[in-house]
Amino acid sequence: MIPRVAIVGGGISGLAAAYWLVARSEESRLPVEVVVLEAAPRIGGAITTEERDGFILEGGPDSFLTEKPWALELARRLGLEHRLIGTNEAYRRTYVARGNQLYPLPEGFLLLAPTRLWPFATSPLFSWRGKFRMAAEIFLPRRIPRDDESLASFVERRFGREALARVAQPLVGGIYLANAQKLSLRSTMPRFLTMEEQHRSIILAMRAQARAARAAGSGARWSLFASFDRGLQLLVDALAARLGTGRVRCSTEVVRLEKAKAHWQLVTKAGEVLLADAVVLALPAFRSAKLLLLASPSLAKELEQIPTLPSMTVNLAYQAAAMHRQLAGFGVVIPRTEGMLTWATTLSHLKYPGRAPEGMLLIRAFLGGEDEAELLHWDDERLVLTVRREVEPLLGIDRAPVLVRVHRHPETMPLYQVGHLQRVQRIEELARTEPTLALAGNSYYGVGIPDCIRVGEQAAEKIWRALSNSPWRSPARSETGDRPTASPTPVDSYHRR
Numbered sequence: 204m205i206p207r208v209a210i211v212g213g214g215i216s217g218l219a220a221a222y223w224l225v226a227r228s229e230e231s232r233l234p235v236e237v238v239v240l241e242a243a244p245r246i247g248g249a250i251t252t253e254e255r256d257g258f259i260l261e262g263g264p265d266s267f268l269t270e271k272p273w274a275l276e277l278a279r280r281l282g283l284e285h286r287l288i289g290t291n292e293a294y295r296r297t298y299v300a301r302g303n304q305l306y307p308l309p310e311g312f313l314l315l316a317p318t319r320l321w322p323f324a325t326s327p328l329f330s331w332r333g334k335f336r337m338a339a340e341i342f343l344p345r346r347i348p349r350d351d352e353s354l355a356s357f358v359e360r361r362f363g364r365e366a367l368a369r370v371a372q373p374l375v376g377g378i379y380l381a382n383a384q385k386l387s388l389r390s391t392m393p394r395f396l397t398m399e400e401q402h403r404s405i406i407l408a409m410r411a412q413a414r415a416a417r418a419a420g421s422g423a424r425w426s427l428f429a430s431f432d433r434g435l436q437l438l439v440d441a442l443a444a445r446l447g448t449g450r451v452r453c454s455t456e457v458v459r460l461e462k463a464k465a466h467w468q469l470v471t472k473a474g475e476v477l478l479a480d481a482v483v484l485a486l487p488a489f490r491s492a493k494l495l496l497l498a499s500p501s502l503a504k505e506l507e508q509i510p511t512l513p514s515m516t517v518n519l520a521y522q523a524a525a526m527h528r529q530l531a532g533f534g535v536v537i538p539r540t541e542g543m544l545t546w547a548t549t550l551s552h553l554k555y556p557g558r559a560p561e562g563m564l565l566i567r568a569f570l571g572g573e574d575e576a577e578l579l580h581w582d583d584e585r586l587v588l589t590v591r592r593e594v595e596p597l598l599g600i601d602r603a604p605v606l607v608r609v610h611r612h613p614e615t616m617p618l619y620q621v622g623h624l625q626r627v628q629r630i631e632e633l634a635r636t637e638p639t640l641a642l643a644g645n646s647y648y649g650v651g652i653p654d655c656i657r658v659g660e661q662a663a664e665k666i667w668r669a670l671s672n673s674p675w676r677s678p679a680r681s682e683t684g685d686r687p688t689a690s691p692t693p694v695d696s697y698h699r700r
């Protein structure tokens with residue numbers, strides 16, 4: 204009998220899990236039936252690219268980090284390497300908005316800390332008092348709390364309040380749409396904690412890293428962020444093509460999951476009952492909680508504690524002549540203290556080549572978060588007008604856009620609260636007792652696309668192992684040495700942070 208795996212959720216996490224299982228099955232010639240069940244009429248979840256009038260509009264994410272290798276590796280396995288593009292080298296700069304002015308982050312300023320003295324000392328972004336407080340970080344002792352702490356607490360104790368308000372909060376807000384007071388340091392930026400543990404001073408640690416990188420030469424094949432020539436949808440489309448239509452079912456929302464002896468029973472919204480030997484839930488945690496209420500109430504209880512925030516993007520296209528400010532960067536972050544609803548803006552036409560036709564601009568604004576959930580219910584016109592009122596004066600734009608597009612994501616951005624990692628550990632322990640159930644998605648170990656891919660692949664590997672050791676595999680078959688000896692990529696060497 205061929206075992207069947209149901210993957211609930213057809214975002215990048217579910218698709219990566221499905222592809223992993225199919226690759227495993229083909230490699231080892233042990234058949235597995237894989238089906239992806241997706242509630243929406245389309246797959247891809249948050250990833251959605253539209254092509255209109257020569258513009259490439261990203262309605263969800265527009266990039267992935269190349270430092271974390273899992274997205275690049277997947278692209279390579281899918282034969283998409285020649286379609287990868289890096290960010291435009293001339294414009295790799297971020298601005299911080301303050302009082303209707305844009306201040307570039309000083310050169311060498313890496314996320315939270317300055318690594319180069321002169322650009323930092325001469326930057327108008329910080330007051331002298333703020334600069335002295337930040338520089339004093341070099342002399343501060345280690346003070347690592349035993350428990351998790353908020354990102355705000357960490358930045359404030361090491362770099363001071365001004366660094367938090369003017370840089371750290373806007374930068375992390377532009378990623379997580381959340382207040383740094385609420386965000387867990389261990390779950391969002393664990394490397395800073397490691398730096399404090401290992402080097403005491405973050406500035407000294409980052410300077411050492413920057414020196415080492417310079418000494419090694421600029422051999423990096425890719426810029427820090429990358430995408431594909433036709434946008435991120437290309438990755439989703441390639442996965443779908445590789446899986447084949449028979450393995451993906453859209454407009455199929457799973458509303459109930461029950462354990463029936465050795466298999467799982469999935470009930471869809473349309474009332475269909477599907478049986479599976481194993482299940483991957485590649486969903487926001489609170490959605491998985493709803494499905495697991497009957498099968499594993501204790502697991503459901505932990506899962507429902509991870510909140511999900513709504514988010515929106517507004518793409519605005521203009522004639523190039525509409526913009527009067529000359530900017531040499533593609534990112535603008537807006538501190539909450541500016542009183543705006545927009546968290547961040549990307550100048551997409553500068554960030555990647557081919558995003559806008561010649562003579563045109565493409566601006567993308569990012570909104571949402573816990574305190575602004577009601578924006579989800581605003582109509583397009585109101586959202587667009589709000590973004591225009593906030594962003595156009597900042598960028599020096601004095602004409603109406605020629606094209607606008609709003610995308611809403613009611614439940615894609617998890618909130619990693621202080622203590623998140625401990626909760627995830629409890630979730631893992633509970634999930635371990637169910638070998639044929641795996642959790643994937645962005646609710647646990649990172650929101651970025653590479654993290655989602657890694658967690659999806661790990662979930663698939665858990666299921667693969669459970670099926671490989673189960674009665675579905677006849678002893679005669681496994682004794683022939685047909686079992687996989689190597690994974691398509693070394694999943695066992697992945698370290699969860």
Ligand SMILES: Cc1cc2nc3c(=O)[nH]c(=O)nc-3n(C[C@H](O)[C@H](O)[C@H](O)COP(=O)(O)OP(=O)(O)OC[C@H]3O[C@@H](n4cnc5c(N)ncnc54)[C@H](O)[C@@H]3O)c2cc1C
Pocket residue numbers: 211212213214215216217240241242243246247248249250262263264265266267268455456457458485486487490514515516612614615616643644645646649650651652653655
């Ligand atoms: C606006 C925005 C910008 C972002 N920018 C970036 C970026 O630039 N770089 C980056 O790396 N990351 C970015 N992210 C984060 C990243 O895009 C997401 O974390 C990632 O795409 C989530 O993938 P996922 O598969 O885990 O979840 P999702 O994409 O949310 O997919 C889950 C799927 O499950 C389906 N589903 C839900 N319930 C059910 C059910 N009961 N039955 C069946 N199906 C169900 C949903 O319809 C959905 O398709 C961004 C996110 C957003 C929203």
